[in-house]
Amino acid sequence: MRRAHTPAHLACLALLCSSIAICLAQTPPPSQPDPTVQLLQSQPQVDTASPVVAAATFDPPVVRPGGTSTYRVTFNAMMDSVQWPEDLVAPKQLELQPGGRGQLLLPAGASLQPRTTFNTRVKATNTGAFTIPRYLVYVYGKPVTVPAADLQVVEDPAVAVPATPEVRLSLGATNVFVGQPVSARVVLEGNVNGVLQALAQIKLVGEGFVTDTTFARQTIQPMDAASGSLPAFVYETSLTPVTAGVLPITAQGFTAGNQFVGPITITGRATILGGTPLYELRDTLPVMLKVRTIPQDGRLPGYHGGIGQFRADSPALSTNSVQVGEPVTFSVNVMGSGNLARLIPPAPPKVEGWKVYAGKPDPGPAQLIEARGFITFRFTLVPTSEKTKATPAIPFSYFDPASERYVALDLPSLPIAVKPSAVPINLDDFADAAGPAVGARAEPKLSALAPGRGKTMASLQPWQQHPWFPLVQLAPVVLFAGLWGWDRRRRFLAANPEIVLRRRARRALQREWTAVRRAASVGDTPRFAAGVVSAFRVACAPHYPAEPRALVSTDVLPLLPESESAMHTAVRAVFAATNAERFAASQTPPADLLALRHELERARTLLEEKLR
């Protein structure tokens, strides 16, 4: 059954065809290759596909007891791909010490073949034949067999083995300060026949220093040796220690036959080895460089890291007559020995009448500065007042490692005529020219020791986090509540004064009765009677109210129960005895009053209850 093409189908087909046509029409032209990629592709490729082969030799293969030989293992592979073992398996009679390691790319047809060498310094003390057996080393992740190597240690070799010329490293100074440049000299002497070869890829190995290759130079020159004057290949460079301590430094390079890299100066007669270079890695014994930090004491203004011995030439001005606001250039040449090429101009001073802009470093390359022997500091000075008669002196100093002290080398001021400006100028435009403005934050530094304890606290925890803090906050509430209660009570007592009278009477009664008991205990009848009367008067006074001393027994008795006749009798007797004593001076109270003590005690209790 045939399917009919609907208009929608036809429209889709047309759209698809037109899209394909547009895509074909818009196919971009072949893109231009990237120049960087082109450049990389034009370089010979490094051969990493060839089978890796290892070679191991002793150089020299025969030594006398106590002599040193170099165990050299070479791979035709990149150094980073070789998993070199930290410890080699060797006879106990051999002392092994790790030496240099390096990589060289040698042209091999259309490609470059890597050659990686690992040196181990071997010292033999006993005579005999020693073998470092074969072992496996992983290169590019695959095991590679390093063949065995033999070393003969004999007292008197049957065949004279020519001594391999050693590479030596010497430093210009071995006791220096951080930042002080030190010259380094790598020497490879020719053999006894006067034949020598060059070294390639020379480098200083170690930590804590920076090698300045801009000053490197190589020469061939005659040198005095035990067998007479021999030609030697000399490589000179400079290093700058950056950390304090004792730094072991070694040098290494590949023997390159007559293949010199860069310019070389040849002095005297020399026979240079011809043929294909062997490219053997040679390294030196370590040289110890003792590095100290520069002392902070005695540091002078204007010190910016200069180490050496310097002197300044006479400074010069671009002109000797300027207007206010017109810049003038102050330039001075500094010469001497040390880190001359790395000298930094001192910080511009901040002086009244001048705006001094920071000096710019000498634009010349370091080699040029070293070659010409001086560096130029240039400062731009702008006078801000016509009253100034001379340029400001600029503090400058350096550290002299020989005398181990700072030396001032201030750049002197120069006379100059400053005229008023012909046009009005805004001196604020020169702000911030001489360092940070007034009020700017200075560089932070550690403070000195605090001489005393300063402000103290009982605890680092704030008060509001202590458990007692809420309780303390309750204290004012308690105080306010107490004040409120006290005021209320005060007003209540003011409205009811009898309460106060009764309370006072009760206290007086208790006080008087204490005296009564004391008198009774010692048998003092007069005091006993007087005390009882006084107590009863005090206890009865609030009920009338009346003055206590005005009361008599007839005032007291109504307050006692009528049924207590014995009590009434006792009270009357006491009052009578007291009155008798008071108004008839010769009569003393009868002693049997004390017998009434019990009844009187009951009466006191009843009266006290009435006061409550």
Place this chain on the structure above:
Amino acid sequence: MKACSHISQRDPFVVALQAAMLLLVAQIGFSAGGDFHAGLNAYRSGDCPRAAEVWSKHSQLQPASGTFINLGLAEWHLGRRGPAVLAWERALWVDPFNADARENLRFARKAAQLEAPTLTWFEAASLWLPINAWALVAGISLWAAVAFVTLPRILRWRRANWQQALAAAGFAIFLLCLPSLYGINTRSRLGIVLEKETELRLTPTRSAQTMMLLPAGQPARWERARGEYLLIRTGYGQGWIERSQLGLVCPK
């Protein structure tokens, strides 16, 4: 003579107790001062570990800004950046106007490339007075205001405008103190990472995934604790570290 007789009439036990208390207070004060100067002597003779030990003990006995500054200097010279920064932060906690502590913190943070704690506005406001001064001012102002409102009623005084004004001022001062009090509470959760390369963990477990390594001296905020681990928030993110790896400015 009168005073002597007055004392002699007191309970001997009370007198002995008071004397013992006085001796104890004097002993603590003398011991603290002696320790402080022993630390100074050790530091000046180059024995920084001994100085740090002495000042550390002394600061636990009696927190003092000078002790913390010196402790920080000793720790800094020993290469222990975390404890040094913590000591200077504590010096600022004790005395927020201490310029030396502030300068040392600036120096340490610049030298070690460390962050400073990010303070909220109420935490910054809490630095305007010593920490306990806020509680004192807030308490006095609140209760003074309450007193001026309630006492005239209680004591049935005639109401006066000056009482109303003082009450309003007291309430205003109290309200102004509240943000700072809250700021002190939040600042008390600030801490300093003590050890270098402290692992910030994803979970509070020993085998947790390490999200990043924090430098010594890094400020952090303590959020909550779980077992031996603390959940902290730093400028780098949130995670768990061991309790011993964070020193709180205000130890709990």
